[in-house]
Amino acid sequence: MPELPEVEIVRQSLLKNIKGKKINKVLVRNRNLRFKLETSFEKKLKNKLISNIKRFSKYLIIELENKSFCIVHLGMSGTIHIIKNKKDKRPTNTSFYNSPNLPKNHNHVEFLFKNMKLIYNDPRRFGYFQFLNDLNSLKKKFKNFGPEPFNKKFNLKYLINFFKKKDKNIKNFLLDQKFVSGIGNIYASEILYLSKINPSLSAKNLKKNHCKNIVINSRKILQNAIRKGGSTIRDFKNTKGDQGNFQKEFKVYGRDKQNCKRPSCSGRINKITQSNRSTFLCEICQK
16 A cells, blocks of 8 residues: 555645646546545536645645545555646556556546546555545544654654553554554554564553654655655556655565664564564564
8 A cells, every 4th residue: 555655756746747737527437446436526526726736644635726625545556647648658557467558447537637637547446536525524534643754743742642551562553543644564664673663562661762763763764765756566656657766775674584784683584464464573673
């Protein structure tokens, strides 16, 4: 699933391409996404001017001129493609199956603009679109989410108070969107490695220094991932069809049985399962 950095890369690309443009028409080829698209979706977006493209957590927020919003979640395999004009026949190479062409049977939603179009492609159909009428509806949508790592509310005091008497392990907390928004399985493993914290450690047993390192390293890793264009494991590519490069920086994720990259450590990376998800760690330097 695309995490905060990957969604941010898509946001930046959409901002350059569709901000200030009018949606001439919306085509829905399959309403049966994660949540079924309402029958009035096309009508609500038709002829609306896009005033901004924002993001919260793993959600894209398309802001329209009348202060209504279109929320987009990419799910597990959703990708967004920009086709600049009718003569642009270049393969996007951005399908889940890494096909050299975009399989049309997975093109579920299209936004048509003058001389260009936006295509939402999603083989697994775990992503979804949602139209929200106003700012209050948008706030209500995200009211139960925790702060993003970049938010000043995500600080040492917040972590210490949140973790009091909590038995749940720290890895699962990093994946809990009610605690912190935008971190997924890949970056949780990387954050804990850089912080020298065992993913199985109960949150209530974290020391002050542990909490401080989580705050610092969450921001550090996510910022670096954004600079590198996100991580491409299997699904993610940006709207141009380009892969991210942060996977080349991975210290633990996907490196089972390989040597630890920390110069002072002689350990090997181990893969364990937590809540049916893979976790990667060095059991020597992450005690």
